[in-house]
Amino acid sequence: MKKTLLLAFALFATTSLFAQSKVKEGTAKYKIDYDLDAEAQEMKAMLPTDLTIYFKGDKYAAETSGGMMDQKAVTDMKTQETTILMDMMGNKVAMKITKEDIEKEKNKGNKPKVEITSDTKDIAGFKCTKAIVKSDEGTNVEIWFTKDIAVNNAFKEGYDGIDGLMMEYSVPQKMFTMKMTCTEVKPGTVDDKIFEIPSDYKLMTKDELMKMSGGGH
Numbered sequence: 001m002k003k004t005l006l007l008a009f010a011l012f013a014t015t016s017l018f019a020q021s022k023v024k025e026g027t028a029k030y031k032i033d034y035d036l037d038a039e040a041q042e043m044k045a046m047l048p049t050d051l052t053i054y055f056k057g058d059k060y061a062a063e064t065s066g067g068m069m070d071q072k073a074v075t076d077m078k079t080q081e082t083t084i085l086m087d088m089m090g091n092k093v094a095m096k097i098t099k100e101d102i103e104k105e106k107n108k109g110n111k112p113k114v115e116i117t118s119d120t121k122d123i124a125g126f127k128c129t130k131a132i133v134k135s136d137e138g139t140n141v142e143i144w145f146t147k148d149i150a151v152n153n154a155f156k157e158g159y160d161g162i163d164g165l166m167m168e169y170s171v172p173q174k175m176f177t178m179k180m181t182c183t184e185v186k187p188g189t190v191d192d193k194i195f196e197i198p199s200d201y202k203l204m205t206k207d208e209l210m211k212m213s214g215g216g217h
Contacts, residue, residue, distance in 0.1 A: 028149070
């Protein structure tokens with residue numbers, strides 16, 4: 001359960017995007033690659049292999065597939081809330097993250113420094129700019145983003161300056177690093193049902209999920 005909870009928070013990190021530009025509604029598909037520590041190799045079959053992002057106006061959803069658990073994060077810009085849905089072999093759990101929760105996290109420690117470079121490259125048919133995010137721990141994360149896709153999200157989570165959809169980026173975890181690379185963007189109508197929260201998911205707080213996973217406080 002601890003491992004699946006780590007994936008939930010990693011998925012939430014992928015929702016930290018904000019942009020205003022050309023493509024305003026559609027779907028973006030990503031492949032997920034992993035750099036795993038030796039002790040984490042056994043986890044490989046459990047991990048998701050694909051990420052799909054749906055965007056429409058004030059709504060945004062990120063959904064993973066593959067591995068042993070389906071996950072989805074749905075964000076409502078108007079309420080500034082994200083709900084993470086986890087289906088763990090039929091055990092359906094939802095966790096809501098509010099604006100207040102995000103503000104608390106932002107106040108912990110120093111914000112990472114973001115350097116926007118002049119480097120550009122094409123990813124899935126879109127011109128992307130390279131950014132380097134530097135943490136106080138000395139970790140550098142390379143992010144390629146485009147301003148040509150409109151994704152309005154409530155949470156920038158400290159990545160000030162990355163004003164666009166992240167098309168290629170990594171999410172470091174304790175035992176592994178997830179790398180997302182966009183392979184296709186399809187402009188077009190997105191069904192509103194994509195952003196609905198199913199009634200058969202049990203809503204839990206972050207603390208409750210941590211207790212279930214044996215993490216406690």
